[in-house]
Amino acid sequence: MKSKAWKSRSKRSKDLPDGEARRSFLKLSAAAMAAPLLLRARNSAAVEWVTTPQPIFPPSPTTRPWLEELPRQIVPIAPLDPLITPLTPSPTVDANIAGGEAGRAPHQRYAELIARFGAPQLYELSAVENPAWVTHPDLPNQTVWAYRSATPNATVPATIFARYGKPILCRIHNELPQDHVGFGSPEISTHLHNLHTPSESDGFPGDFYSPNLAGPTLTAPGEFKDHFYPNIYAGYDEQKTPLGDPNEALGTLFFHDHTLDFTAPNVYRGLVGFYLLFDDLDSGDERDPNGLRLPSHPYDYPLAFGDRRFTPLPDGQLFFDQLHAEGVLGDKVVVNGKIEPVLRVDRRKYRLRLLNSGTSRFYEFYLVTPGNVVQRFDYIANDGNLLPETLRNQTKVRLGVAERGDIVVDFSKYQIGTELYLVNRIRQLSTRGPKDVKAPGTRVLKFIVDRDPPEQDMSQVPDKLRDLPELPTDEEIDKLPVRRWEFDRKNGLWVVNQQLFDVDNPRAKIKQGDAEVWELVDDAGGWSHPIHIHFEEGIILSKTVDEIEVPVPLHERGRKDVFVLEKTMAMRVLLRFRDFKGKYVMHCHNVIHEDHAMMVRWDIVGEGEEDVDVGEDVDVDVDVDVDNDDDDDDDD
Structure with a gap:
């Protein structure tokens, strides 16, 4: 079946009878596993799945490490010169x-x-x-x-x-x-x-x-x-x-x-x-006397990590099963699109921006020598937000899907010819989340210190980075509206407050300029959910495991947009909704869960438009029992 034949996907929900339950069906078979096809309608607000055990996929072909090299420096996209290459047709406020x-x-x-x-x-x-x-x-x-x-x-x-x-x-x-x-x-x-x-x-x-x-x-x-x-x-x-x-x-x-x-x-x-x-503080210029002077381009290097799986040779092609609600866990890690690449670096400080860009694999990265001796670095930003203070002498960066961690590594400490490795020590056997952390881990990126820098390293890593925004007092926070969002898996369905995603209907309407406390709760019995809330950053107010409060880790005490819930965890997050109106979403950034409906639409509205607030609507809109089916933990 070709994509162009899926005409039903563009059918507008307004063409359907008001209140009609729009359902689609996925029926998995051996043939479907071999040649994945999607049969789900685009505008479905509720879905019935025929569930099967998580399939076992063959391993990817063996690949030899360190044969590919990343460019020594990135080349960014250049803006257009409107006099030479204007956009045609010209941009308009309304859609053209x-x-x-x-x-x-x-x-x-x-x-x-x-x-x-x-x-x-x-x-x-x-x-x-x-x-x-x-x-x-x-x-x-x-x-x-x-x-x-x-x-x-x-x-x-x-x-x-x-x-x-x-x-x-x-x-x-x-x-x-x-x-x-x-x-x-x-x-x-x-x-x-x-x-x-x-x-x-x-x-x-x-x-x-x-x-x-x-x-x-x-x-x-x-x-x-x-x-x-x-x-x-x-x-x-x-x-x-x-x-x-x-x-x-x-x-x-x-x-x-x-x-x-x-x-x-x-x-x-x-x-x-x-x-x-x-901006003026994080200016991207290490010679700027008014900025932080963090390592700047070409020594500011973004690295995107994503898991992939490939079919056996001689085919050896990228493989993904988009039918199964548990998805595919890749057994290879690509770094900026390459498997086990090499990055050659100068003897000086680098800002490395680490991004988990994959679908469901978590990482816990360590920098090690060939003998697996762990090295130290400075941790300066989480989820793209500078921390209030530099975390010195760190040894690891843990990243759920879509989380980012900025670190500064000082390669001047090493002699020319030194080889170092970025290794992932999280063991993960299925898409449900990490199993444990175990050394020595899997090497995913090799650094070779191969030259002195052509110019003096003018960068620095100050103790103080960026202050947090002014927060409400405890008394003010206690008076804010509270919304509770429970992320769960019921008979193969990924649900939020027992409901699947409805693209047309908001589950919350929030007045522009308001602040709220959102309680994010993992009810999924063993699954990990990196929850992403669009539009504004949040501050974690508290975190509990089994209803017992636990400390918020230092690297999570800044502003965040991904909140990783693991097993029986809950968080209280302060959020604000300012400056713009319209439709946004919150979803699990294990994007397999997102695609299988673990997502919520919420709207920012103007004065008087928030009268109908559906944030507490938790009616079940599925025709299956909702007994938890997550006692089949295949990680053990």
Whole structure:
């Protein structure tokens, strides 16, 4: 079955009778396992699954380590010169449907923000298919999907350098083959995780588009879609500075596909990129006397890690089973698209931005010598947010899916010719989450210190980094509304408060400018859920395990956008909802769970629009018993 034949996916939910339960059915068989096809309707609000035990997939072919090299420095995407290569047709506030744009909502506050900060920098990306990507020389060439631009020699993943106070308008074309066969779907909805962005540019899952299809929350298909990234701090309307609150600044962001029901396979195929955001404090210039002077480009290096699995040779192709609700755990780790690559470094400090860009595998990274002696480094940022203070002499970085960790490694301590390895010591046997941590671990990246730097290292790592935003008092927090969200698995269904994702209907309506406390609770009996809340960063107020309060780790005491729930854990998170209105989502960033409906739509609304609050609606909308089926822990 070809993607272009799935006409039912673009059917608008407004065409269905009001209140009609829209259901789809997945029936797994041996044939379906061999040639995955998706039969689920795009706009389903509830799904019935025929569950089977987690399949056992053959291991990937053996590959020899350290045959591929990453570029010594990344090459970012360059903005367009509007005088030489203007966007055609010109960007418009309303969607230019006649010019080929998908039917998005108008850009919020565009005229106001451009009048204040100037015309946006223009970027142009295309989602394309590359049938000849070399993941490893011991494997055949792979067919991957990627974001590409016209910038010569731009490195993989595509990377944008952005700055607060300089808005960006990024046109993203969908050039994927519309007759695509196999896993994944050739529609896209690009989410910039976790920029403070108007909802129409957030990459809402239902806003997917292609030249042929439009998602249920768009009005028309299109070849491209313009994304407006204002690059203002959260709390802009509070005007603590002309840009908002600088203590809300973000740094290491990334963008990825977020297409409804197909996020996991589309990301697995390669639709991931970096968006590095700077301001006056974290300026991206280690010679800046007014900034922190952290290591800067070309010694500021983003690294994306993702698990993959390949079919046995001679086929040796990327494999994914998008039918099974438990998904596929890759047994190979790609680093910026390469298996076991080498990165040559100078004898000086580097800022390494580590991103877990995969689907379900967790990591706990250590830097070791060839003899597995653990090395130390400085930990400066979590989830793209600078910590209040540098964590010195750290030995590990633990990353759930979509979490980021920025570390500074001082390679000047090592002689030329020194080899070091980044190893993952988490053992994980299934997609349900980590089993344990055990040395020596699996080596995924090799560093070779091979030269002295051509210029003096002017970077530093100060003790103090970025203050937290001013928080409400305990008494004020106690008066805030509290929402409880329970993440569970019932008879193969991934649910939040016993409900599956409904793309059309918000489960909460929150007045713009309000603050709330969200309780995130793992009821899944052994599964780990990295919960991502779009739009604004949150502060963990407390964490419990088995209803007993436990300390919040130092690296989680800053601002976060991914909150990892493990087994019987719960968290209370302070959130604010400022500056923009519209539809957003919260979901498990084990994107296999997300695709199988563990997601919630919530809306930010204006004064008087929040009267109907459905945040407490926990009615079950499935026709199956909801006995917990998670006592079959296959990790043991």
